[in-house]
Amino acid sequence: MSERTYNVLFLCTGNSARSILAEGILRKEGKGRFQAYSAGSQPKGSVNPLALKVLGAHGYPTDGYRSKSWDEYAEPHAPVMDFVITVCDSAAGEACPLWPGHPSIAHWNIDDPAAVEGSDLDREQAFERAFQVLTSRISTFVHLPLASLDQFTTGIRLRAIGHMEVTGTVSEGGTPRG
Template identity: 55%
Template sequence: MADKIYNALFLCSRNSARSILAEGLLNEHGHGRFKAYSAGSDPSDEVHPLALETLQSLRMPTAGFRSKSWNEFAKPDAPQMDFILTVCDKAAGEVCPVWPGQPITAHWGVADPVAFEGDDAAKLHQFRAAAVTLTRRIELLLSLPLHRLDALAIKREITDIGLADQ
């Protein structure tokens, strides 16, 4: 099924920065092969402004992003996910909802740019560094011949992607 559109959900505890960046990056770079979503276990009230500024600096759309609970994606009428990727260590260690369809899961830990303390320019640099890390990992995901691999091989490959630059 080379023309299948894969659904991917990026999880982070607050769904305000890293998971938002990953959603935007995969939707842009996936060129219709992927539909990315993001959510959090304890979503914040808003998307971090520097996450949107980072996407905008990469000439990517920034409209429509919102911080949301991962429970939205565990409902029966939610899109069925092919991949669940945690991008923060806290979310990776939490008990997740049961995801319909047995998606492939992996952890792609990325340093939290929100936690960085410094001036605005230094903070923005941290957001951009997170975007670079996520872009590299997404490019590796996109290079996989998913339609020719079995689920176990895909699981191994996407797990390795999360370990590639640590």
């Protein structure tokens, strides 16, 4: 018997950088076990080209992304989410729509690489750093024994992952260690 597929929605304000990176990483790392989505409270309307550049540089798919509103996922015909993860403080502090299905919700703040000013190299390094942090957290997430965890324990573990450093891991009890 195969394990079920979990729907995961990554939220950010603009849905152009961090949430796109997270969607791309989970698309590949969670293939067959997770279906990844992303959205924003105030979508920019386009995906930041540096997000796609960094995904592509690491061998992740770069097609099929678009900046969209989180309202799409609160509509009756939308996929029911199992997990909703905010990746920026702004989106975490906003009043989110009511999500059908009562998903586990967690906050994994990631510094906004699109807000970095400076040279092209500085900006690309910021996207690379966001990619590394998200890759580490998503890798830990996809290895959780979700089928054997109750929703409360899953929520604790999911929130603990949001406190991980790039080299950190999550202990059995769900607390970060690095």
